Amino acid sequence: MAVYAMPSDSVFPPSQSSPWPPFRAGLRAAAGVPAFMLMCSLIGVGGLCRDIGYPVGAAILSTFLIWAGPAQVVLFGSLAAGVALPAIAIAISLSSVRFVPMCVSILPMMRRPNTPTWMMLILAHYVAVTAWVEGMRRLPPLPREERIPYFLGFANMVMFAAAVATGAGYFLIAQLPPPLAAGLLFTTPVYFTVALAAGARQLIDWLALGLGFASAPVVALYAPPGMDLLIGGVGMGTLAYVIHRIRRRMA
Amino acid sequence: MSDFLTSLSEATGGLWPYLVVILFGFLPSEIWRWASVFLVKGLDEDSEILVWVRAVATALLAGVVAKLLMTPSGALAVIPAYWRWGALGAGFLAFFLFRRSVMAGIVVGETILIGAGFLAR
Numbered sequence: 371m372a373v374y375a376m377p378s379d380s381v382f383p384p385s386q387s388s389p390w391p392p393f394r395a396g397l398r399a400a401a402g403v404p405a406f407m408l409m410c411s412l413i414g415v416g417g418l419c420r421d422i423g424y425p426v427g428a429a430i431l432s433t434f435l436i437w438a439g440p441a442q443v444v445l446f447g448s449l450a451a452g453v454a455l456p457a458i459a460i461a462i463s464l465s466s467v468r469f470v471p472m473c474v475s476i477l478p479m480m481r482r483p484n485t486p487t488w489m490m491l492i493l494a495h496y497v498a499v500t501a502w503v504e505g506m507r508r509l510p511p512l513p514r515e516e517r518i519p520y521f522l523g524f525a526n527m528v529m530f531a532a533a534v535a536t537g538a539g540y541f542l543i544a545q546l547p548p549p550l551a552a553g554l555l556f557t558t559p560v561y562f563t564v565a566l567a568a569g570a571r572q573l574i575d576w577l578a579l580g581l582g583f584a585s586a587p588v589v590a591l592y593a594p595p596g597m598d599l600l601i602g603g604v605g606m607g608t609l610a611y612v613i614h615r616i617r618r619r620m621a
Numbered sequence: 622m623s624d625f626l627t628s629l630s631e632a633t634g635g636l637w638p639y640l641v642v643i644l645f646g647f648l649p650s651e652i653w654r655w656a657s658v659f660l661v662k663g664l665d666e667d668s669e670i671l672v673w674v675r676a677v678a679t680a681l682l683a684g685v686v687a688k689l690l691m692t693p694s695g696a697l698a699v700i701p702a703y704w705r706w707g708a709l710g711a712g713f714l715a716f717f718l719f720r721r722s723v724m725a726g727i728v729v730g731e732t733i734l735i736g737a738g739f740l741a742r
Binding site for chain 1: 649651655656658664668676681683688693696697699737742
């Protein structure tokens with residue numbers, strides 16, 4: 371079942387300010403562009419799921435549990451193509467390695483000395499591109515005690531909207547004219563790009579963004595199948611970091 | 622292995638699709654999130670290594686975007702490549718022209734892509 375995490379008194383002792391105002395602020399912040407973008411990008415997953423004869427519940431469950439559009443497309447698309455299940459699991463696991471740098475960079479922003487491990491596991495579950503990109507630029511200005519409820523409000527809102535879209539897509543997707551279907555598939559790349567640009571603050575962010583983007587065609591040619599994103603990400607991220615260090619030393 | 626999976630599929634009947642989502646979709650991706658929780662233990666928000674990790678995550682995401690446009694799936698594959706890249710570039714420019722508005726970037730990018738789709742028909 372879906373893990374719906376609500377801030378509770380055990381995590382936020384009564385002596386501190388209420389977690390509900392930041393939780394609601396997170397809900398509101400997500401209710402515009404982020405939720406809409408995620409709805410557009412997950413509406414197609416419902417259609418893929420129907421194509422293989424799975425029930426609508428499996429499509430919705432995949433949004434709550436896997437919570438990664440590309441991995442869900444890999445799952446249902448590979449099932450449609452008759453790929454063996456263990457091979458699908460490996461492909462999904464490879465595509466989800468990207469959560470490691472995302473979780474490792476965002477979780478320390480939210481953690482407090484008394485945050486229990488189970489809460490960290492729940493927070494980690496919500497980490498996906500949208501929550502990461504938006505969280506990295508929205509969390510730092512907030513006081514530390516507001517960050518966890520804000521993030522949970524934000525992430526639950528986008529997750530719920532995405533689940534609704536997945537279910538709707540299960541019944542709708544076949545009737546769309548092809549250019550509009552292309553537009554839906556285009557939401558992910560255009561939203562990621564603009565949101566990454568909105569979150570970029572220093573030279574190192576722009577370097578990582580530009581190098582990761584520009585190197586992709588070359589990496590795709592030479593990297594072993596399934597490893598291209600990982601190799602490009604670690605390689606270009608490291609290069610951006612090295613340039614950032616050299617510049618800082620010279621300054 | 623495949624015999625075992627086939628018999629498991631038959632034994633679970635209508636629950637099988639849900640089990641597939643959990644066993645072959647959820648678990649293989651969730652282990653990385655869980656592993657991260659243990660990786661960040663003792664890691665401070667201001668530690669230098671996080672600067673590098675953030676750069677890696679950003680470069681990885683940029684790679685995801687490039688890959689989605691290089692090897693598009695379904696209806697997006699029908700749109701000519703220069704329109705896909707052009708629409709992305711226009712959305713990126715619009716983001717800056719409209720005072721860093723995420724909404725403007727998306728609307729301009731999408732309009733150009735969908736428009737190109739109707740023109741190409």
